[in-house]
Amino acid sequence: MANEEQAPPINQILHGDCVEILQGLPEGSVDLIFADPPYNLQLSGELWRPNMTRVDAVDDDWDKFPSFAAYDEFTQAWLSACRRALKPNGSIWVMGSYHNIFRLGAMLQDLDFWILNDVVWIKTNPMPNFRGVRFTNAHETLIWAARSKDSKYTFNHHAMKALNDDKQMRSDWTLPICTGEERIKIEGRKAHPTQKPEGLLYRIILASSNPGDLVLDPFFGTGTTGAVAKRLHRNWMGIERDDGYVEIASRRIEAIRVNAYEEAVFDVSDRKRKAPRVAFSRLLELGLIQAGQQLFFRKDRECVAKVKPDGNLLIDGFEGSIHQSARHLSDGGPCNGWDHWYYEDKDGQLQPVDVLREQLRAGLGKQE
Numbered sequence: 001m002a003n004e005e006q007a008p009p010i011n012q013i014l015h016g017d018c019v020e021i022l023q024g025l026p027e028g029s030v031d032l033i034f035a036d037p038p039y040n041l042q043l044s045g046e047l048w049r050p051n052m053t054r055v056d057a058v059d060d061d062w063d064k065f066p067s068f069a070a071y072d073e074f075t076q077a078w079l080s081a082c083r084r085a086l087k088p089n090g091s092i093w094v095m096g097s098y099h100n101i102f103r104l105g106a107m108l109q110d111l112d113f114w115i116l117n118d119v120v121w122i123k124t125n126p127m128p129n130f131r132g133v134r135f136t137n138a139h140e141t142l143i144w145a146a147r148s149k150d151s152k153y154t155f156n157h158h159a160m161k162a163l164n165d166d167k168q169m170r171s172d173w174t175l176p177i178c179t180g181e182e183r184i185k186i187e188g189r190k191a192h193p194t195q196k197p198e199g200l201l202y203r204i205i206l207a208s209s210n211p212g213d214l215v216l217d218p219f220f221g222t223g224t225t226g227a228v229a230k231r232l233h234r235n236w237m238g239i240e241r242d243d244g245y246v247e248i249a250s251r252r253i254e255a256i257r258v259n260a261y262e263e264a265v266f267d268v269s270d271r272k273r274k275a276p277r278v279a280f281s282r283l284l285e286l287g288l289i290q291a292g293q294q295l296f297f298r299k300d301r302e303c304v305a306k307v308k309p310d311g312n313l314l315i316d317g318f319e320g321s322i323h324q325s326a327r328h329l330s331d332g333g334p335c336n337g338w339d340h341w342y343y344e345d346k347d348g349q350l351q352p353v354d355v356l357r358e359q360l361r362a363g364l365g366k367q368e
Contacts, residue, residue, distance in 0.1 A: 011237070032154075087147070280321065323337040
């Protein structure tokens with residue numbers, strides 16, 4: 001069987017080198033990748049607080065590289081392998097600090113990823129700069145990129161808006177670092193020095209994947225990505241080379257009990273975007289709207305347009321589609337005509353023309 005026809009392993013941790021394992025996955029099999037790679041912090045010596053207690057810094061061997069060239073070679077290898085594993089419409093999130101994020105960003109563009117956003121994670125409780133020689137480093141940066149410029153990537157805009165008190169979510173996210181009961185410890189010490197908070201992964205996975213999608217983390221650590229993906233009814237895959245982290249992540253995810261999947265509950269995708277496209281002129285062809293009928297802009301009975309037989313609207317000498325005419329009345333601002341033009345129903349009540357579109361879509365759904 002050809003590699004492309006194989007099903008990828010799902011809901012399991014693959015133990016070993018991330019580049020080798022990524023290269024062995026079926027090409028174009030992953031919907032979303034979250035990568036929290038080594039930052040190459042280049043720490044030298046121990047760091048002490050003013051009270052002479054030692055700071056538990058990131059000094060593990062996996063974060064050490066002999067040179068920037070070696071780090072770049074490693075980065076290009078795993079990013080290239082990630083791009084191969086991504087579906088054509090897939091996307092990737094990578095994160096880092098000032099030590100490495102600029103190198104990651106340049107590499108993403110060199111490999112023909114299409115950068116969509118950079119998101120700043122502002123930490124509510126950052127570690128202070130104990131020596132007082134620099135600003136307190138209170139944020140990390142995430143880069144969100146599609147596999148290519150032409151990718152029809154997933155973005156659950158309305159879910160993010162609902163998560164943000166019905167306001168469009170911005171690219172600065174204020175969240176605490178991983179502390180308290182969420183922080184996994186062994187004999188009183190952090191099990192992993194860079195464990196990320198579940199709240200961060202919750203936003204990422206909810207925003208850029210749908211239930212049943214495959215979410216891959218090539219630097220799995222203690223399994224935060226898998227834990228959140230499981231709760232949100234996504235399939236997941238982790239790659240991790242450290243035996244201890246594999247064991248911790250396995251126990252953590254195995255202990256999670258999730259509610260039964262219900263599409264109406266867990267699917268937060270924009271159903272209107274998935275719905276069949278309907279042209280305004282189709283409403284005329286079916287008699288739901290009549291040529292010569294009046295439409296009212298934003299329920300204002302004094303702001304009236306006449307419907308032309310071809311579906312264009314005529315108002316004060318201006319002629320255009322429902323969207324063009326709405327923008328014209330809004331001084332060129334973005335305006336969805338389906339939501340801003342109203343018709344008068346048989347009871348004399350004003351209703352948005354989108355009501356008629358949804359009636360037509362419902363009929364199309366029944367035919368299917």
